[in-house]
Amino acid sequence: MDFIKAEIERKKRQLENKELVTSEKKYFKRGELAAKEAEEYWKKHQRLLPGSSGGSDQNSDSEGNAGKSDLSPEKDKTFILPRKEVIRRLRERVEPITLFGETEYEAYQRLRKLEILEPDVNKGYKNDLKAAMDKVDSDYLQEILKSGGDDDKKSNDVKVMQVEITGDDFKKMREELETCNHEKAQGILLEYLQYILYLWGTDLNNRPEEEKRSTRGKLASATHSQTVSYLKPLFRKLKQRRMQTDILECLIEITKFLLERDYIRASDHYYEMAIGNAPWPVGVTMVGIHARTGREKISSRFVAHVLNDETQRKYIQALKRLMTYCQRFFPTDPSRMVDYEKSYHQ
Incomplete structure (x- = not known):
């Protein structure tokens, strides 16, 4: 019984630290908790963000040599190909146009990876x-x-x-x-x-x-x-x-x-x-x-x-x-x- 009480107190302190529960606010949405956890995760793993400058100098140099842009994922989405073009290129490579649970942006990223790793593709018989x-x-x-x-x-x-x-x-x-x-x-x-x-x-x-x-x-x-x-x-x-x-x-x-x-x-x-x-x-x-x-x-x-x-x-x-x-x-x-x-x- 004491163990359960201790666990409840720990959860309450955790919510108070995340400012989800205060003296005036006794309830919170599960989506707010998920957003807070995602924010803490990206703060902890800042170097994993594409084009981020929060990593070490070595990481920034390697990213610069690799020719990566400093665009965030949100900004990079503005440069996405039209969906019809993505579908056409994937079908040319005999690849599925959409995997299970895959968004259009993730399908575009998969296409880019395929085109980088396998630039030449057999397009069948040609004239x-x-x-x-x-x-x-x-x-x-x-x-x-x-x-x-x-x-x-x-x-x-x-x-x-x-x-x-x-x-x-x-x-x-x-x-x-x-x-x-x-x-x-x-x-x-x-x-x-x-x-x-x-x-x-x-x-x-x-x-x-x-x-x-x-x-x-x-x-x-x-x-x-x-x-x-x-x-x-x-x-x-x-x-x-x-x-x-x-x-x-x-x-x-x-x-x-x-x-x-x-x-x-x-x-x-x-x-x-x-x-x-x-x-x-x-x-x-x-x-x-x-x-x-x-x-x-x-x-x-x-x-x-x-x-x-x-x-x-x-x-x-x-x-x-x-x-x-x-x-x-x-x-x-x-x-x-x-x-x-x-x-x-x-």
Whole structure:
């Protein structure tokens, strides 16, 4: 009983110290008590407030180095993004727009944290050709602004990497592809494909300035820029000598026939690599746990590699463009060319 009385007296003194109960005021609201407790908490933990100057010099220096503003949470709320924009950005990152018990301001703070920790977000498939055309237009406008409005001939040119190969080098490449190992073959493939890309870029840069500025000219430049970006993963694998064996064998066969200017057979090997000719659809290599009739006919070489992932699809598509322009730069008999009339008159 004495313990209960002592506890009641302690509670009364606590309320009197907080000025919630006086001789004139015998009752108080629970919200007033919660507000007083929150005020005491923030006074005790002043350094936890964002932008507060009540902490030590070390804390203030670290906050200054981190680029934090000296705005209080109430003032910072004036700079909050519109709710629709917050929802749009969260949905782009496949994040819930509102967590349980979360306010709009807390959702905004969560979005800011996500954008700081993960600035790059996968936005799904993009229109790469449109992006390349927009880049061509923006580069042209930037060149005009830098030159003070004067026309600069280089403003509509595409970027090319200098690669020189002679006719004797082609014969040497063809002979080495027959006998060399896969590691050396990857170096030959890299050099040859870069040379075709260089010829294509040089041909585009040699066009008249009016043609470069036309819609058709911009589309051709954008296609070249898109092809360069698509081929980067392929060139990286060839340079590092870590190309998959099944795709590498197809690339070697394609390059051999391109060097021989037999474009029909090169196209056949390309389609074999791209879409495959496996006995089952979509290049299935495992048909169950039991051996079936014709199981030995399925090989990973005949799988549709274009369906593996988006990166492979892009550089396989870009390879077809290089084959088309190779046929234009090194023509041969019409009987050995693919779409002869179209290629000849382009």
